[in-house]
Amino acid sequence: MRRMRVIFCLASLYGWHAAWLAVGATTALIEAESFSNKGGWVVDPQFVQQMGSPFLLAHGGGTPVADVSGTLTVPEPGTYRVWVRTRDWVPSHPDAPGAFKVRVNGQELAPVFGTVSGAWNWQDGGTVQVTGTTATIVLHDLTGFDGRCDAIAFIKGSDQPPPAGGPELAAWRAAVRGEPPDPPQTESYDCVVVGGGIAGCCASLAASRSGLRVALIHDRPFPGGNASQEIRVATRGEIRHPIVDEIDTFSLGNRDSRTVGADAARATVLQAETNLTVLMPWQAYAVGTNDRGRILHVDARHICTGERRRLAATVFIDCTGDGWLGYSAGAEFRMGREGASGFGESRAPAVADRMTMGNSLMWSTTNAGVPVPFPAVPISMAWATEVAGTRADTGGDWNWEYGMHLDTIQDAEEIRDHLLRAIYGNFYNAKQKATNANLVFDFLPYIAGKRESRRLLGDYIVTQSDVVNGVFFEDAVGTATWGIDLHAPTAISYLSTYTSTPVARWYFPFRSLYSRNIPNLMMAGRCISVSHVALGSCRVQNTTGQMGVAVGFAAALCRKYGIEPREIYRNPDRMLELQAHIGGAWPERPRPGGLVADNTDAACVTIHGAWTSSNYEPGFVGTNYLHDGNTGKGQKWVSFRPSLPKAGSYEVFLRWTSSQNRATNTPVTLITRSNAPPVQLVVNQQVNGGRWNSLGTFEFDPATAEVIVANSNTTGYVIADAVQFVDTSAVATNSDRDGDGLPDWWERWYFLSEISAEASTDTDGDGMNNYREYLTGTDPIDPRSRFDVHLMLDSLPGQAVLSWPSASNHVYRIEVSDDTAAFRLYRGGIPASPPQNTQTVSTTGEAQFFRVVAE
Structure with a gap:
């Protein structure tokens, strides 16, 4: 039986809490997100991995939201000290925008909460007298500017606050709730998908419609991720598959209010699947693996109630965007930008760094028809205009982006809050103008849209x-x-640009x-x-x-x-x-041995007349292509003269980029042999762009081989990009794409690629190159795997039995020598009988040497 190892995102350290309880404290805890009446506050689940829990957010856009209320059960009557876990989200300013009050059994506690520290902390609320075993708690928002409350603890017998955060707080919470390490129930599925954006929804539908029992875990109340009503990013890119088409919102733009209906339709599609269990809003918080690194189960918790489940499966799919499932299971990952030399990328920076694309909050306003004050309650807005500057925008699209030089995971709350300050500051500036008196927020998200982590x-x-x-x-x-x-940052901290x-x-x-x-x-x-x-x-x-x-x-x-x-x-x-x-069409296997002449290759390309380089239309080879500017007709041509290795038959391919302004009658001339007439062709460059288009197969002499693209008598732009010559005598078969003697199936199995292995290379350093390893059936990446011939000791007199490891589809021969200087054939055409061949040979009594050769 394999040993099981459980990896928790939030560790359980019961020993700490036991020591804390030794002082005789009596504790009761209510998680803010579990309040029965949430009023106008919203549940924010984005930062659980960083600060430990979902929390309530007074997201009123500058108008105080309705009160939260709920009931806390205490172990016994008595005097309790109240601790409220919260934070001042703009600690650099004295006018804390996230201020709120707390009432217990109708009595308002003296402190103003959300005003003490920029870090999540337990703010002391003083003591209260509880005469029974329950207490009614009310959260009262003072500003409408995103006050936040995570939890409220009543502690009797100690003035010490609960742990501030980290594993200690997680352990304390679990102990107060009497929560054992493992969830109370385990459910078994064929596949578990974590993350319910477009990717996760499609994965769940494809798997469940294939007959699998699937669970989809999504930490928000609406499916769709960035496309949902909480973020409202338009879905872009090719749809291609009916499942994608079924749930995408390609017809909607950014910030479109119709995403509300799209979310409902998407949820209906998911819930109609009988093989699919949708857990929403639930969050995966722990992963169990075995000693091989295989994931055994995922533990999930309901965002509001705290209910827990363990979901076991044989296959897991990470659609979280941040790679939380893989990260928690120990998957290898990257974050940030590779240096240009890493993969030879011209768009990469010279030196690798941690920069990523940032997170966005898109927002919009509308005319209410009557003047509406902002903010609704007088408060200094310096904390917001400090970020906004003097800009007075009344809406923001994708380029309202921040966090490129921060960690978009660990600093996610700071990034979101910076964007909120920018939005509030811009809107405040705009509202100082009489023309904007009637404006109110139409869409003001608090869930950030992410691009990269x-x-x-x-x-x-x-x-x-x-x-x-x-x-x-x-x-x-x-x-x-x-x-x-x-994307890249600009001089304005909350705005980005792109290339x-x-x-x-x-x-x-x-x-x-x-x-x-x-x-x-x-x-x-x-x-x-x-x-x-x-x-x-x-x-x-x-x-x-x-x-x-x-x-x-x-x-x-x-x-x-x-x-x-x-x-x-x-x-x-x-x-x-x-x-x-x-389903759908897949690309044809490429022809090997192609010799490409690109327009930028000065050694084999000659340009006549004034051509312009461009990269505007996609599908070109190299860094750009040439166009004639639709001018100088009959005066411009580009000659491609590749250095062919030998005379022979070559298939010629021509590449261009397509557009409606291209010429439909581009003349192409092929010079094949010195004694052969030129081949005159015409191509339509309005179609079939971005691919290699065959011009035919011809006999070429290396000294004269030439392809000429001209603009004579053309109507439209002529494109000269690249030419490819393919030696028809060297076309690889479907079983050996790169023609190196190593079958594709063998390279795929050992090297996870059909073209990465070199036949002459000794990958594992055992003295046999990859081709010999293939012939002998040994493992080319394991130096312990060797092709050895063994002599069986119980052979009869005058005989010897040889044995060696064999592989399917191989043929062997036995050779014999008297002195190892020269071997001669003893027996050939021996078919493989995996995993081992045995052959009996006759011996003379004199010294003899046998060897086995894979043919």
């Missing part, structure tokens, strides 16, 4: 080159068309959707295995929905065959089955 590492990390060049992936499971859209590199449609690989070190963990969304630069293209929500579809169907294959995600890639038949299940 942890990226869990898979067997493949997608990079800029993959995206820009549309690299072929044999395990393609979805498409992306969004440009490489990377985008256009790209043609590219396919992302399945190997980027499962963890390389947690065997049964897959991921979908912005936490997949990509570089910072590549994330700029695949982070939009419909693309992440495609990822969800892929991993949902992959989970079904894992159950069907009793395998883990990596084995789907390793087995070409399983990979094809996954692609068939997803």
